[in-house]
Amino acid sequence: MAIIETLQKAVAAALQHYYGVEMPAEQVQVNTTSAEFTGDYTVVVFPFVKLAKKAPDVVGAEIGAFLKEKVDTVQDFNVIKGFLNLELSTEYWQSFLSELLTNPDFGKQPDNGHRVMVEYSSPNTNKPLHLGHIRNCLLGWSCSKLLEATGNQVVRAQVINDRGVAICKSMLAWQKFGEGATPESSGIKGDHLVGEYYVLFENKSKEEYAAWQKTDAARAVYQAKAKPDQPEDAFFKDFKNNWFNQYSALGTEVREMLLRWEAGDPDTVALWKKLNSWVYAGFDETYAKLGVAFDKLYYESDTYLLGKDIVEDGLKKKVFFRKDDGSVWVDLTDAGMDQKVVLRADGTSVYITQDLGTARKRYDELGCDRVVYVVADEQNYHFTVLFEVLKRLGEPYADGLHHLSYGLVELPTGRMKTREGTVVDADDLIEEVIRVAREQASEHGALDTLSPEEQEDTLRKIALGALKFFIIKVNPKKRMIFNPEESVDLQGQTGPYIQYSGVRINGLMQRVEKEKVDLAPAGSYTNFEDAEKELLKALHAYPDTVKTAAAEYDPSHLANYSYNLAKSYHRFWHDVSVFNADDPAAKAFRLQLSKAVGQVLASGMDLLGIEIPQRM
RNA sequence: GGUCCCGUAGCUCAAUGGAUAGAGCACCUGCCUUCUAAGCAGGUGGUUGCAGGUUCGACCCCUGCCGGGAUCACCA
Known part of the structure; x- marks a missing residue:
């Protein structure tokens, strides 16, 4: 400032x-x-x-x-x-307030000529979105808004992992057991339907494995390969992947399906397209409910072969080297990392090859000199390696890459586990928070006079405000404990608490409109109350907060700021009268101040992806 | 084992190297005849994992331990 x-x-x-x-x-x-x-x-x-x-x-x-x-x-x-x-001086504060009110972009910075890509969500298409995706989406969305607010042009991108063994499992199970079920015929949302077949595959595979363990062949494998003193069940637990790759009939069928897909077999591709299209329709619905969107979609099926030219390039530049078996490696041991394969001996890409290729492609095609990858912290090492390699290749955008690494979301009972069925489904969760909000609202009664549509819209805003704030207030890099009961709290340090301060202000502003109150004498009010001064100071800190949050890729700064601003406003509301102020200058000043707080709250909450309802 | 991240009130989380470490939840006590009480005020609750060091000053920086997590595939 x-x-x-x-x-x-x-x-x-x-x-x-x-x-x-x-x-x-x-x-x-x-x-x-x-x-x-x-x-x-x-x-x-x-x-x-x-x-x-x-x-x-x-x-x-x-x-x-x-x-x-x-x-x-x-x-x-x-x-x-x-x-x-x-x-x-009071003059300084007065002019600050009137400048704020005439500047709808208060807190934001002018165009800086940079184009940034924020990549987030990256779902697999074999099952629906869950709580982890929600944290990812909220961080990605808020981060993209913060980058826009600090003057960048932002491209929001989603990488969809639409290929590979996982989706083939769903495809195979649907083909074998689905009897032609569709989202329409079953009444099940597309991503959930496909997810059900993935689960079905895993269950069938488990049955097959259990049966196999009783065969002579299995006994022989156990005798030959088990470590000394290793009990049978422990051995078979460890052996599961090997079994699936070598002995399983379902495993063989899936691999054959993947090969057919890679060969472009029309029937397989048609099946793949059909199931994926169901999933996308389901995802779109969830994203819409969450209020996030994308400008650009990348499908892994388009990019998974990418990056081979960059490998050639790296060999020429002696950043990479080729081993006798033909595989290509990069040696990062001098930077405290390991050697890493960038191309398999058979000439096919690995995970990092794709990422090298897509990074260059994005820069070439879209001119993004900065990219923010919103990906969970289990991939920290991958991104350290990726960025280091791109730096060594001398890529011009290499210094602008950032991994927004966030910690796992856990439940009070521990990690979410697919096998134990403790994964919190995104759609279920959203429905649940809306249900609780509805329950609370009916007790509260403030929405009773609204039309049913307005009620629903308000409930959605409150419920999602609660859920989103609960997640976004935590520093991204920290692992967070998600307590479903606390996430729907509407009192205390919550989204609805902040929304409520905005709603109070909305009420005042409506009355200003109706009563045509004159705000002009505000400038002659100089003897600020504590609560008023506190608000002025808080408003003053907004631009720096936005700047810091953007610079650190950390929306939680802004979340905490917004909460504190709302808290100051509630105190102000309690301590002083606005409409019943004893002199017109005080009344006008307090209305201006309230309007300014409303403006900043709306702006800040918008950067977090949270809407403020008209009333609640 | 190597590397990286995290340890703050009973629980969930804050605190650009600055003043007496703060909020919310939970548990107590008050406040609606006055702009929406989804609010406000107060109380209880701390050896900031431990031990050293740097500094006028350390939750924050450095070193070493302890505890938790992640990661070290020709998987993605």
């Missing part, structure tokens, strides 16, 4: 003037004053005492006097234990 720079420069000038000390202005620490002291901004004078060779309170008093005289926005100061607290 410009005021901070002004103060920094003035302090530097004071140091020069009194002590002949040269200090770069940006090294001067200016903090916001904590609530229990008088003042708006605080200069920490400890770093200067050695240079000035005077006691902290003397230095503070001298600099304070200098600032008060030379900087007209500094109205007063006090020094406590080496902290120089500065009070800005």
Whole structure:
């Protein structure tokens, strides 16, 4: 904020003037004053005492006097234990407020000419979205909004893992046992239907494995391969993947199906397209409910062969080397990593080959000089390697790549496990939060006069506000415990608490409209109440909060800010009267202040992907 | 075992190296005749995993331990 720079420069000038000390202005620490002291901004004078060779309170008093005289926005100061607290003039705060109100883009930055891609969600097409995808989507969406707000052009991209063994399992199970069921005939949402066949496949496979374990062949394998003293059940648990690849009839069928798919067999491709189309329709519905969207879709089936030219390139540049068997590697041991295959001996791509290829392709085609990959932290190593390799290849965009790594979402009972059926389904969860919101609303009664459509819309906003805030308030890199009961709380540190402060403001604004209140005399109101000053200071901090959240790819900063702003507003609401204020200037000022808070809350919540209802 | 991440109130989470480590939930106590009480005010609750170090000042930076997690495939 410009005021901070002004103060920094003035302090530097004071140091020069009194002590002949040269200090770069940006090294001067200016903090916001904590609530229990008088003042708006605080200069920490400890770093200067050695240079000035005077006691902290003397230095503070001298600099304070200098600032008060030379900087007209500094109205007063006090020094406590080496902290120089500065009070800005009421004129400054008044003009700040009116500037905020005339600037609908307050807190946002102008176009900086960069184009950034934010890649998020990356679902597999063999089952529906779950709680983990929700955290991913909310982070990706909010992050993309933050990047836009800080002046970037953003491309939202989704990579869809639409090929491979997983979807073939669903396809095979549907073919064998589905009897032609469709989403229409079964009344089941497409992604859930396909997911059911995936589960069915896994169950059938489990049965087959159990039966196989009783055969002589299995006994022979156990005798030959088990470690000494290894009990049978432990051995067969470990052996499962080997069995599936070598002995399983279903396994063989799936692999044959995958081969047919890769060969472009028309029937297989048609089946694949049919099931995937059901899944996409299901995903679209879930994304719509979550309020997230994409500008660009990448299908793994289009990109999985990509990246071979970059391997050639890397060989030429001696970044990669070829082993005798023909496989291509990169040696990162000098950077504390391992050697890594980038191309198999048979010439086919591996996971990282694709990512190398798509990174270059995106830069070439879309000019994205920054890419944010929103991917869970289990892939930290993969991205460290990927970025390092691209750097060594001298790719021009290599420094603009960022892995927004987020921690796993766990339940109070522990990790979600597919096998134990503890995975929280995204659609179920959304339905559940809406149900609870409906229950609470009927007790509350505030929505009773709305039309049924408006009621539904409001309930959706409240419910999703609760769910989204609950997830987004946590620092992304931390693992989070998701307690379903707490996620639907509407009181306390929650989305609805913030929405409610916005709703209160909406109510005021409607009344302003109706009663045609004159807001002009606000400027003559100068004797701010504590609650008012607190709000002004909070509003003042908004642009920096947006900047920090964007720079750190961390929406939780903004979530916490929004909560604190809402909290200050609730206190203000309680402490002072707005419409019943005793003088017209106070009334006008409080209405302007409320309007400003409403504007910033709406802006901030929008960056988090949360809507504020008209009433609740 | 190597590398990386996390350990803060009973629980879920905050705290650009700055002042007495803060919120919410839960548990108590108050506040609707006044702009929506989905709100406000107060109380209880802490050796910031442990031990050193750097600094005028450390939850934050450094070192070593302890605990939890992730990852180290010609899988994705």
